Amino acid sequence: MSETHGHPNYIKIWYWLLFLLIISTVGPMLEIPIVTLITAFGIAIVKSYMVAANFMHLKFEKKIIWLLLLMSICLLGVFFFGVGSDVMMTEGDQWIDCIEDKSCVEQRL
Amino acid sequence: MSMQGPIATHRQATGIPTGRLAVWWLLASEIFIFGGLVLCFVLFKLNGTPGFEDASLTSVAAGAINTFVLLTSSLTVVLAHAAIEEGNVEKSFKYIWYTVGFGFVFLGIKTYEYTGKIIHGHIITENLFWSFYYTMTGLHALHVIGGMIIMAIISFDIKKGYNFQRVELIGIYWHFVDLVWIFLFPLLYIANF
């Protein structure tokens, strides 16, 4: 890789990371859930991209590594939605289509 | 041990050096391990499991300082790699030990945090949040310790003049440990709604 490129300016990336860290710490102090969500997780994604791309040199890496990492993340997504649709229901209301009989709804309470 | 190794190690059909390719595969499997744990945490959290409001009891300041420490250690390890590329062994050695030092700082703060939590009665069996808290940060801390040990070994190897490529490999691993923390920080410290 270093045959074809010079490395990024690491110090500059670091400054950016620190700036983002401050935002993600200050964000929740506004106590608006949606802002917290964005500053916490949105910025985590940005930060991790910056670390991966610059520090881990993913920017200059072959496509196959990107494929590999994307595959991992996609499979985790499959796992999350597959499991989530079931584990999210701990109340025992798996039997949704009660025809006319309301009692099975009451029993769930 | 001899340092020659088989010819197989030095072939590069993909154009990526063998060591680096292997580290990427290792990290891919680590993504699944940490990913599985984090997703279980998220599932329970979204589910409104009682106890998860305890996230407000974790100290954001300690978490933020630890993030800062790890980010900085990431910088030093990448500088160590840059130094070894220029062939500057002394400088690289120095930066590697800065990184190990930051690792110690990280673990120190972690220990301080754990102690405080345990004194206040938030032990691992208190509820699911604390179970996840100790499991996830504990597993992460094990990775930090492992990385520090490997880094120490490598630092002496490069002094003796071999295995220079390993500075980059441990760097990639260390950045991954940093990345995991970047996600654990908002999950365990910030998001307490």
Added chain:
Amino acid sequence: MIEFFIENASSFASDIDNLFEVVTWIIGFWFFVTFGTFVYLLIRFRRKKGVKAQYVAGEKHSETKWTHYPHYAVIAFDVAIIALNIFVWVDIKQTLPPRDNMIRVIGQQWSWTFVHAGPDGELDTSDDIATANDLHVKVDNTYHFELQSRDVLHNFSVPAFRLRQDAVPGRTINGWFKPTKTGTYDLQCAEMCGYGHGIMGAAITVHTEANFNETMDQIKKGTYESHYQKRRGTKTEAPSKISKENSKSTFTDVLASIF
């Protein structure tokens, strides 16, 4: 085909049996076609002196059609199986038909407790009747069951009804069945639940209306003779009575307590 081995005694048993039969015809056809081709090729192309093998890469269309056309047919049959299956599944697991009566089934290591709703058809009222390892139901009545577990996973399985559902601690699972034939059938636990899993059985008895009321009266009076015990031709202690304390006893002790 399954009726040959075990009675079908519930309303949806024959649905499952029929689906099984349809699938058997489909895959039986494919199995014999594939297997026949396989054996034919083995015999036809066995090694003979002076006959050289052909060079077929299997990349040209004229060659690949031999695998592709059967393959498209497989897809068509697959779709048919999926469609039929979803019809039956929606009927038996996804919808609850209107009920005539309620029971609650509670699994624990290693016995079953059944709570019969009594004449009013509602659970948790004063006329509930609880029994251990003996379930009594009326023929041609649609029952809803609430399935619960006290400790580990269990499985409420009545082969004659083609009924099977896991009991999960922390969840209450609802389901239904409608017995269509009178008689006494086996009820097993079908999910590994520990030491006594193999003996966590019970009996389910399908009664006629009159018979059912009589049995319920007997249970209330305390003069009832367990169908479960009778069916095993013994009046000794039920195997489910093996408690955790003496579970480490020798095999012969366990046997003695069973028979």
Added chain:
Amino acid sequence: MSQATTAVQKEQHSEHHQELSFLYKYILPLDHKIIGMQYIFTGLIMAVIGGYFAYAFRMQLAFPGEIVPLYGLVGPGEYNMLVTNHGTIMIFWVAMPVLIAGFGNYIIPLMIGCDDMVFPRLNRLSYQIFLASALVLILSFFVKGGGFGGAWTAYPPLSSVAEYSLTDWGSSLWLLAVALEFVSFLLGGINFITTTMNSRAPGMKMMDIPIAVWFIVIAVILFMASVGPLIAGAVMLFMDQRIGTSFFLPSGGGDPLLWQHLFWFFGHPEVYVVLLPTMGIVADIITVFARKKLFGYRTVLYTAFATGGLSFVVWAHHQFIAGIDPRMANVFVVTTVLISIPLAEMMFCYIATLYGGSIQFTTPMLWGLGFLAAFLIGGVTGIYLGASAIDVYFHDSYFVIAHFHYTFFPITIIGMFAALTYWFPKMFGRMMNETLGKIHFWGTFIPFNCLFLPLFLLGLAGQNRRVYNFLNYPDLARQELHDLRVFATMSLVVMLLFQFVFIYNFFVSMFFGKKAPNNPWEANSLEWSIPSPPPHGNFKTLPSVYRGPYEYSVPGRESDYWPQNEPPKK
């Protein structure tokens, strides 16, 4: 890689193999061939243990309550322990080490034409971890309370609470052993993938790699991608057992079903993890002995990719009646039945390969064909279980047992014998006895069918798994059903007795067999171009590759095979 580091590597790279002491040659080897054989022999020893367990509990089912010869009484707890560990051993300590780690180690460097795995010391470490895991598992049978008896799926709360399972340390050691084994295969797997990606012989393109190597690598990738969440789950379960957390306990807010998802998200791809290596090995065997090019190399490869991809989205078909949302089942029925499409295509390609061949029924070929025939039955019966409505009746019944033994037995045992008999000349430099080999084949294959076909019928009769004595259930105690059980058990005993033929043949041939030439089967792939057994470092001069591995009976050539490394005539 920078110039500086590359330069350093070049300097370090010099080749001289000195003679090694016995300790470093056989006990702590770096040579991939010896490590492969270590895996294979460990796997075979574990297979003996697993077979012994099967014998003990089958005898208990046929003659309940009587003393089993060579074992003793099998009580309920012991029965659970036996079935649990039979399953665990056969999948994690036989199928995976022998087929993936063992033959993977042995054949990957030979078939892709390099001198060793890329990380020999990592390779040795992964074997040592594997050995430790096997020892931990064996240790778990002897601790207080006995070995773990909560089924190989280890569903909590049974597996996580000692009061429920009554095997306090048994379950923890079992879990530890399984986790160690996963770590071992993760490390080994990284080695396999990197070797195949990076160290192929010059000229070997992606489409020149033998299917056996391809499939082992795909299997390893599947394993790696699926096992992560389960490792996380194993950590959580271990904490539940030993520290008292409640990740999977409803009383503490946890969810027992979560473990089932974690387990089956791994468990279903695992089926293909063990299937694909055997599929690949059989592809190599049938092409050699039919003297045919593999029908549709690319098709076979793409179907393997499709199978691997689909295997990640079918896991909940193990949980149709486990209390999951019934609407979710419909999605998984579709994906499950769809997975039959690539597998059917793959099967058709294998059968089409036989067309126009010149088929020679040697022992390895018989095993390969036996695999195809038996796996066909296993495959088609899977459709029943993938269809959720039929699964309501068959779930956890003997029908399931018969189905997955019709897949796993061909994969593990038949595939193992196919590979062993095929590569035996290469591994030990001697030929095996063909007559004894054929006796062993028929003596295994016929009893195998007699053993598992009756179990389909017992499943139809509603007989559930993991019950130690069916005479407790009047519906199942009927004489004709019991006769089937006795017949199945007798078949098992006959099958086990025939294994002694193999053991005799194996060891006698190893020392006194006919000397094997370099290429006894006249095969194309690179491992046959070197002496048997291959020397340390494999190739005298590392080969270059000029063509694919399946160029048999090419028109216009004198001989009916064309080695991959034979330079084309100018």
